[in-house]
Amino acid sequence: MTKYLSGAAVCAISLAFVSEAAATEWNVSVWGKRRAFTEHVEKLAELVSEKTGGEFTMNVSYGGLSKNRENLDGISIGAFEMAQFCAGYHADKNRVVTVLELPFLGVENLEQERAVSKAVYSHPAAAEEMAQWNAKLLMTSPMPQYNLVGTGEPRMTLEDMKGMRVRATGGLGKAFEAVGAVPTSVTATEAYQAMESGVVDTVAFAQHAHLSFGTINQADWWTANLNPGTVNCPVVVNIDAYESLSDAEREALDSSIEESLDHYLANYGELLERWDAVLEEKGVKKVEIAPEVLEEFRAAAAAPARDAWIADMEAQGLPGQELYDLVVKTLADTKAGGS
Template identity: 65%
Template sequence: MTILTKSAIAAVTLAFATEAVATEWSVSLWGKRRAFTEHVEKLAELVSEKTNGEFTLNISYGGLSKNTENLDGISIGAFEMAQFCAGYHRDKNPSITVLELPFLGVQSLEQERALSQALYQHPAVVEDLARWNATLLMPSPLPQYNLVGVGDAPKTLADFEGMTVRATGGIGDAMAGVGAVPTSMSATEVRQALDSGVMKAVSFAPHAHMSFGTIETGNWWTTNLNPGTVNCPVVVNTDALEMLSDSEREALLSSVDEALDYYIEFYNDKTMSAWGPALDEKGIERVTYSDEEIAAFKEKVAGPTAAKWVEDNTAKGLPAQDLLDFVQGELAK
């Protein structure tokens, strides 16, 4: 029989005590690690460093939930942190869909970040997400979307008439404005839809076209359609956030800006630099529209879509005009 000394007993007791207070959060993402998730990966690294490993974020790529159900999972506490895109379920998060309106005029990832972070603090947005027991933590800034497609390249905007296009949110509204037939589907389903011919074109940011394989199938790319982007926040379960110790909460919240700095640098330096060569390697045709066509596209789509967004969401009890004015005011600064 082994007899433990008092010091050994104390060490074992301390070890159990240390283990008992360690905090682990489950984080629900999808797909695979890519530019779109680098801020979450960086956040996990920073939080672990600041807490000496006592607070860890365990990231899962699709093992916890479907991406279209991540907000539901947050609401019931199935996991503590998740990423989702507003356009996946506009009725569940109508307040932040204002950032997906076409032709808002955002020019850079830095501007997209600042705009999103400002809107996330708006009382109406906080209240909207609170319905899901969710607190908005940080955005996933994305560049303007463009299309990769199969078949004959649309040389003019009129050529989109009747074309089936994977496009969510305001981008879908924009494409409908030129006669396309937009369909919302999960990013993980897109490649199969393009391969089978169900979709003729897919609207993504460059990183997603590479990550989800559309450039393996597609033969053309629109260089300057730029109808808008999607807003994909990272949220946390509000109860879980409140249950953190003061030091853990500080470690998490103080790491957000550094994680976003890293994300934007990664996206600009690594993803965008790889995009052109990837198109060249695959022999993908670049399609560029005239300034006149783009101006006409914007005039036809931007105003009416924004007006309809305000009308629809005001009817649902959201201060929609105030939110749109807020966004436009932030962009004007």
């Protein structure tokens, strides 16, 4: 064995260490398990790795890095580089995006939800507020309108909803409160236990969550058309981590966002197409709320929630009316464009 390595060998080893050091690895905090709600995050990780030849990778952790209510806090201190959270978990920390959680906005599908979210995320007030948490809004997690699963007799009228204990966060919670229900904001991962123990009678979720968190297995019925609104769940990145990326890495990340969302919408669409079969398989009755009841609900919840939200935001120095108008205009333009 030679006592000294040749210059070529030293050079090769040095280059190997440089290559190793140059690789970028991000930790991503989500929760639950892999499901329709996280498919864009998984796709983003896949695309970024492909585009950088494996030099920029993302480790997606389902609850191993943080509790879901603490993901924004984790981003702010740099505990991880990327995270998903839902606005209703801490509305005081992300006031701007809660405009997207107002009840009865009129969003009809996932493409429209994607469009209005993108418009709000691009508003300077949203970027400025997130910057306070060292966070940059990267992309939304478009979800369909929420609907209820429940036990016992279906809640078919507003009178039936009085006193109903419902798992509903943010603007949805306020909507149900407006008609006499009693909302509670337990997290998604706590919803099954809350339903099982009788803490709540009903749970408001999008379809994927009823499946993923097991509430559909507790249910006797599901409302097919209540559609009071949805929650908004951004994916954010730590600003310092984002800015420390090389130009090539940043380009790989930014250029993969829309493709990841396209994948998400296609995947979610497949779930929606088989939803009736899921209900039948699990013995859950599909109920339709009468049009006059829906109109009564809308009248009780929509305008009061909108007006209160705008007044509250304006009082805090945020452009509440401007943000609401942006959602309305974006939605109208998107519908006019055929989406």
